[in-house]
Amino acid sequence: MLGFAILLGFNLLGLAVKELGHIPLPANLIGLILFTASLFLRIVKLEWVEQTAGFLTKHMLLFFVPFLVGTMTFFPYIGAHWLSVGVSLVGSTFAVLAATGWMTAALSGRAGGKNRRERGVDGE
Known part of the structure; x- marks a missing residue:
């Protein structure tokens, strides 16, 4: 409690x-x-x-x-505007996925398609 x-x-x-x-x-x-x-x-x-x-x-x-x-x-509204609701849901989902992927790549040092080993950061 x-x-x-x-x-x-x-x-x-x-x-x-x-x-x-x-x-x-x-x-x-x-x-x-x-x-x-x-x-x-x-x-x-x-x-x-x-x-x-x-x-x-x-x-x-x-x-x-x-x-x-x-x-x-809101089911009547969603039913009347199903196309715009569906496009916004799918579009926003892909936008969030793209932003998350870009941010993850940038923070992990892979921005521009190069990882740390290709740039010689690991000392090899």
Whole structure:
């Protein structure tokens, strides 16, 4: 129960920081950043929240039910505009894949199709 109170407290702290500081980020993201910082600074011990986090992760599918029910209300819109919705889903998926691949290649030193061994970086 202590772990749930800690997680809920950080969520509410994120809401307070967002409202008082007029920060243009979601409150739960601010709370998550504060929680992560407190874990790294050892203000909160992992053992305090580990069991609760495991329980919430195990039952994560339940948190998607409101989203799915809300999506069902848009079925008439999706049916009427299926082509534009489908093209945007496929296009955005490929754009994210391309951006991720490019970023991974750039960060791993393979930008331009050359890996580290071909450039002689490994000392061989």
